[in-house]
Amino acid sequence: xxxxxxxxxxxxxxxxxxxxxxxxxxxxxxxxxxxxxxxxxxxxxxxxxxxxxxxxxxxxxxxxxxxxxxxxxxxxxxxxxxxxxxxxxxxxxxxxxxxxxxxxxxxxxxxxxxxxxxxxxxxxxxxxxxxxxxxxxxxxxxxxxxxxxxxxxxxxxxxxxxxxxxxxxxxxxxxxxxxxxxxxxxxxxxxxxxxxxxxxxxxxxxxxxxxxxxxxxxxxxxxxxxxxxxxxxxxxxxxxxxxxxxxxxxxxxxxxxxxxxxxxxxxxxxxxxxxxxxxxxxxxxxxxxxxxxxxxxxxxxxxxxxxxxxxxxxxxxxxxxxxxxxxxxxxxxxxxxxxxxxxxxxxx
Ligand SMILES: [Zn+2]
Ligand SMILES: [Zn+2]
Numbered sequence: 001x002x003x004x005x006x007x008x009x010x011x012x013x014x015x016x017x018x019x020x021x022x023x024x025x026x027x028x029x030x031x032x033x034x035x036x037x038x039x040x041x042x043x044x045x046x047x048x049x050x051x052x053x054x055x056x057x058x059x060x061x062x063x064x065x066x067x068x069x070x071x072x073x074x075x076x077x078x079x080x081x082x083x084x085x086x087x088x089x090x091x092x093x094x095x096x097x098x099x100x101x102x103x104x105x106x107x108x109x110x111x112x113x114x115x116x117x118x119x120x121x122x123x124x125x126x127x128x129x130x131x132x133x134x135x136x137x138x139x140x141x142x143x144x145x146x147x148x149x150x151x152x153x154x155x156x157x158x159x160x161x162x163x164x165x166x167x168x169x170x171x172x173x174x175x176x177x178x179x180x181x182x183x184x185x186x187x188x189x190x191x192x193x194x195x196x197x198x199x200x201x202x203x204x205x206x207x208x209x210x211x212x213x214x215x216x217x218x219x220x221x222x223x224x225x226x227x228x229x230x231x232x233x234x235x236x237x238x239x240x241x242x243x244x245x246x247x248x249x250x251x252x253x254x255x256x257x258x259x260x261x262x263x264x265x266x267x268x269x270x271x272x273x274x275x276x277x278x279x280x281x282x283x284x285x286x287x288x289x290x291x292x293x294x295x296x297x298x299x300x301x302x303x304x305x306x307x308x309x310x311x312x313x314x315x316x317x318x319x320x321x322x323x324x325x326x327x328x329x330x331x332x333x334x335x336x337x338x339x340x341x342x343x344x345x346x347x348x
């Protein structure tokens with residue numbers, strides 16, 4: 001069962017700050033404001049309860065690095081046992097599901113096969129992404145940072161990916177059976193359909209999401225060959241945001257790339273690869289007519305957030321609204337499956 005359950009007093013100052021950031025992220029609030037709350041949460045988390053109580057008592061909270069007037073008010077109100085006024089107003093405005101429609105499918109989701117941390121172009125540490133996923137009621141999450149060629153997104157070299165796998169293991173060890181963070185990647189599909197990471201490294205991962213990020217305007221025939229070759233790679237489990245289109249947002253608009261959708265989705269079906277329904281409002285990818293083609297052919301789907309910040313994990317509500325409206329049955333959505341089933345499917 002996914003979604004934001006409103007917090008009630010008493011709430012720890014760090015929890016209040018983090019929840020404000022999460023609510024701002026999921027409602028696409030300004031980056032500067034979000035960073036202020038995330039930064040203040042980080043500062044507070046480094047203090048002992050005694051140190052924080054002393055500062056609250058002396059009125060010196062604002063002297064802490066990264067703590068300003070708005071964040072100090074939240075800290076002081078939470079420390080006094082009250083529900084901070086700013087958190088309360090955000091909860092009133094922003095606790096409702098993000099989308100109208102698809103609520104049952106959204107409630108059926110258990111995980112997510114596409115998310116980014118600050119190891120590549122995400123804004124938050126891995127641990128913060130996991131905490132938010134737990135708070136939102138998810139059972140599992142795949143960490144899929146970018147691959148080396150995507151330099152603008154600080155794609156991970158094989159060595160950094162190897163290092164990240166150690167972090168994933170320690171996160172899982174600390175969580176026990178409550179939650180599972182999957183080892184993953186969003187690997188670039190190169191011009192010839194090969195993948196931007198070594199076979200050896202891909203073999204160490206639980207799941208592989210493959211996406212086209214370059215030469216999106218390639219001609220239809222070579223683009224079709226490129227995408228088919230990628231999904232035929234036995235390591236690939238999910239075809240990410242297949243058309244590459246952008247429909248809104250700061251990066252502007254971009255048309256969909258041209259390829260033979262039926263051929264690509266047939267290859268997905270034959271190779272047990274799920275077609276991603278990317279929930280980001282600026283992507284909204286694949287377009288409805290392509291989802292319908294994949295549905296008709298019998299493909300599996302992955303309703304993913306492609307979150308670059310913790311609160312964006314909740315954006316899967318948008319993908320659920322679309323999938324439900326287009327008639328995608330929940331059992332065909334791999335992100336509704338328990339983690340063991342997902343792991344088994346990914347290995348097939
Ligand atoms: Zn991508
Ligand atoms: Zn991504």
